[in-house]
Amino acid sequence: MTSPLLEFRDLSKRFGGVTALDHFNLHLDRGEILGLIGPNGSGKTTSFNLLTGIYRTSGGEVVFDGKDITNISARQVYEAGIVRTFQRSRLCLDLSIYDNIMIGNTSRLPQGMWANLMNRKASVISSRRPSRRRARLWRPSPAISPTACSSPSAHCR
Numbered sequence: 774m775t776s777p778l779l780e781f782r783d784l785s786k787r788f789g790g791v792t793a794l795d796h797f798n799l800h801l802d803r804g805e806i807l808g809l810i811g812p813n814g815s816g817k818t819t820s821f822n823l824l825t826g827i828y829r830t831s832g833g834e835v836v837f838d839g840k841d842i843t844n845i846s847a848r849q850v851y852e853a854g855i856v857r858t859f860q861r862s863r864l865c866l867d868l869s870i871y872d873n874i875m876i877g878n879t880s881r882l883p884q885g886m887w888a889n890l891m892n893r894k895a896s897v898i899s900s901r902r903p904s905r906r907r908a909r910l911w912r913p914s915p916a917i918s919p920t921a922c923s924s925p926s927a928h929c930r
Contacts, residue, residue, distance in 0.1 A: 776839050778803045779824075784833035786819050793819040796833065825857045826850040 781799040785792070794816040801807050809817050822828040824835055826847035835843045837853055845853075 775803065777801055777836075778805075778838060780834075780836040781820065781824075782834040782836065784820065784823060784835065785831045786816075786823055786828060787831040794823070821857060824850070825855060 777800050779799070779801040781797055784794055784797045784799075786794040797816065797820060799807075799809075799820070809820065811817055819828065823830050826842075826845055826849065829844045833843070834841055837855060840853070842850060842853060842855075
């Protein structure tokens with residue numbers, strides 16, 4: 774029998790006097806697809822925030838691929854191989870789709886985020902090496918007002 778890919782063991786999260794998650798257990802085997810459903814306020818988003826390092830747990834453990842990842846940073850969770858999307862897209866509309874992806878994928882780029890954004894041509898060529906195909910980039914129409922990025926993590930206002 775193989776060990777599960779992901780486990781929550783008695784996972785809990787309290788915000789002051791409010792308990793958002795109370796001794797939640799989850800077991801996900803390799804190759805398994807699992808849906809997490811429930812009414813508003815039932816702890817779905819909180820469980821993902823605990824898994825991805827956005828929140829620290831109040832109790833319990835998160836185990837991924839046999840390693841305890843409880844309360845590690847969001848960056849360490851990403852480096853372990855777990856990524857997420859948020860319920861609300863926050864793209865920087867004045868950047869192309871390619872550039873938005875590169876902002877979110879900085880640790881896998883040959884240089885840092887700013888170097889890649891400033892030297893985009895080299896970045897596009899570097900990312901194209903296996904296929905040698907030209908990337909088609911989307912640009913917003915002039916009718917859409919551009920937004921400004923407030924941080925390197927691509928949260929836009």
